[in-house]
Amino acid sequence: MKKKIIDLLSEDIEVKRALIKTQAKAIEALARMMLSTIRSGHKILIFGNGGSAADSMHLAAELVGRFRKERRPIPAIALTENAPLLTALGNDYSFDYIFERQVEGLGKKGDMALGISTSGKSKNVARGILKASKMRLKTAVLTGGLKGPLSRIADISISVPSVNTPRIQESHIAIIHIVCEIVENALR
Numbered sequence: 231m232k233k234k235i236i237d238l239l240s241e242d243i244e245v246k247r248a249l250i251k252t253q254a255k256a257i258e259a260l261a262r263m264m265l266s267t268i269r270s271g272h273k274i275l276i277f278g279n280g281g282s283a284a285d286s287m288h289l290a291a292e293l294v295g296r297f298r299k300e301r302r303p304i305p306a307i308a309l310t311e312n313a314p315l316l317t318a319l320g321n322d323y324s325f326d327y328i329f330e331r332q333v334e335g336l337g338k339k340g341d342m343a344l345g346i347s348t349s350g351k352s353k354n355v356a357r358g359i360l361k362a363s364k365m366r367l368k369t370a371v372l373t374g375g376l377k378g379p380l381s382r383i384a385d386i387s388i389s390v391p392s393v394n395t396p397r398i399q400e401s402h403i404a405i406i407h408i409v410c411e412i413v414e415n416a417l418r
Contacts, residue, residue, distance in 0.1 A: 242400055248391040249401055256388045257405055260370050261412040267342040273305035275337055277329045277358055278346030281399050283310035285346050289406045297410040301417055329358030342368040348398045350378025359384050374398040
């Protein structure tokens with residue numbers, strides 16, 4: 231059991247090292263995009279499925295609440311929180327449209343849409359990002375190492391250099407915490 235623990239932690243460390251080498255500039259670009267969105271008085275819409283839905287809610291909570299410092303709330307909405315809305319859209323349209331419809335209803339030019347997908351292939355996340363682009367929102371995605379279609383349609387794409395879902399999700403949380411700290415420090 232101890233060997234397994236060491237192996238899993240070592241794998242996570244190696245993914246983080248590869249993330250530093252390949253994605254540090256993209257993470258900086260994401261933090262800058264978030265800051266420009268906030269400073270211009272706009273909001274951030276965040277969405278994903280499953281664990282990425284939870285990550286979306288985690289990021290919105292850190293922004294609206296606080297990360298490490300007391301500061302004014304940052305306008306952020308996780309499009310994954312409203313179960314009646316999600317199930318109504320899924321039932322009336324299709325699961326593929328649950329984020330697209332919300333982006334269309336809540337987004338405005340100058341806002342930012344952040345899609346999260348470990349595979350980079352989530353159709354509903356892609357549709358949300360495409361709708362955001364058409365509406366002239368800034369767009370960014372967090373994906374995994376397979377670089378699915380999502381990595382090609384957003385203004386900023388951060389692709390964790392791994393195909394292992396748990397390692398990708400662990401890195402997504404690290405990225406979320408990094409940008410929260412940068413944003414919070416910049417907004418003093």
